[in-house]
Amino acid sequence: MQNIEIAVIGGSGLYGMEGLENVEELRLTSPFGDPSDTVTVGTLHGTKVAFLPRHGRGHFLMPSEVPYRANIFALKQLGVRYIVSVSACGSLREDYAPGHIVIPDQLVDFTKGKRDLTFFGDGLVAHVGIPEPFSPELSRALATAVSDAGGITHEGGNYITVEGPRFSTKGESHMFRRWGMDLVGMTTSPEAFLAAEAEIAYTCMARVTDYDVWHETEDAVTAEKVIQISAENLETAQKAISSLIEAKMDWEGNFAAHRAMEGALALISDWSKVPADTREKLSPFIGRYISETS
Numbered sequence: 001m002q003n004i005e006i007a008v009i010g011g012s013g014l015y016g017m018e019g020l021e022n023v024e025e026l027r028l029t030s031p032f033g034d035p036s037d038t039v040t041v042g043t044l045h046g047t048k049v050a051f052l053p054r055h056g057r058g059h060f061l062m063p064s065e066v067p068y069r070a071n072i073f074a075l076k077q078l079g080v081r082y083i084v085s086v087s088a089c090g091s092l093r094e095d096y097a098p099g100h101i102v103i104p105d106q107l108v109d110f111t112k113g114k115r116d117l118t119f120f121g122d123g124l125v126a127h128v129g130i131p132e133p134f135s136p137e138l139s140r141a142l143a144t145a146v147s148d149a150g151g152i153t154h155e156g157g158n159y160i161t162v163e164g165p166r167f168s169t170k171g172e173s174h175m176f177r178r179w180g181m182d183l184v185g186m187t188t189s190p191e192a193f194l195a196a197e198a199e200i201a202y203t204c205m206a207r208v209t210d211y212d213v214w215h216e217t218e219d220a221v222t223a224e225k226v227i228q229i230s231a232e233n234l235e236t237a238q239k240a241i242s243s244l245i246e247a248k249m250d251w252e253g254n255f256a257a258h259r260a261m262e263g264a265l266a267l268i269s270d271w272s273k274v275p276a277d278t279r280e281k282l283s284p285f286i287g288r289y290i291s292e293t294s
Contacts (some may be wrong), residue, residue, distance in 0.1 A: 010086030063186035089185035090212035135201035149239035156236035157182035162188035
């Protein structure tokens with residue numbers, strides 16, 4: 001436990017930012033396996049920050065292969081209370097144009113059951129409520145930081161996560177638009193939901209790279225286009241993260257996300273029947289609840 005206040009999950013280039021000092025690499029593990037790669041830890045504007053490349057350095061993990069549980073567990077072990085997810089996405093509306101950055105406020109999971117969606121099981125049942133999958137307080141602060149960094153910023157939007165690794169068909173893209181979705185990507189689920197179970201405030205810096213395939217006058221999404229646009233606005237993402245940290249948020253804040261597992265319906269198993277190894281495995285998440293009820 002290093003009491004690192006904030007973590008950034010995204011491309012491996014994010015941690016190579018100006019002003020990051022006292023840099024070290026941490027190789028961590030968890031009861032759910034190893035995270036995507038080593039975690040880069042440093043100090044930025046006097047605040048300790050961790051960077052985790054979601055797909056691994058060299059981008060060798062497909063969206064469904066990312067060890068989401070191990071990633072979130074590793075950050076929880078470091079004491080992280082805030083996560084900024086930086087991800088590429090497609091836009092499903094005209095005004096969210098390629099090169100813009102969106103801070104979504106809602107999330108729809110349209111993955112296909114290949115990903116581990118919860119830390120719980122093995123004798124312990126939890127039904128966490130997640131009406132707001134993105135922390136409103138952290139999202140507002142991030143939106144301000146992106147604007148300060150010169151990015152064209154939009155606040156709010158419904159983000160749908162698809163399985164990947166393929167891109168959408170036109171039929172799917174038009175269906176998502178009819179459903180009222182605004183953005184489409186491949187990695188925000190189950191990451192945001194696992195962060196909620198870990199009681200970590202989570203927000204997403206969604207970098208628009210394309211119009212998916214619904215647009216009649218714009219070219220369809222390609223991997224080449226995604227890489228190009230992502231590279232072009234990498235500097236803006238770095239500046240926004242720096243601005244967010246420099247703003248000195250209340251890192252000791254007590255947001256709703258930090259109490260996500262509270263409530264009678266959150267943890268409903270009979271503690272006397274929960275296996276000891278399950279209690280031990282999940283102690284970073286539920287230790288205080290065990291002490292309150294045992």
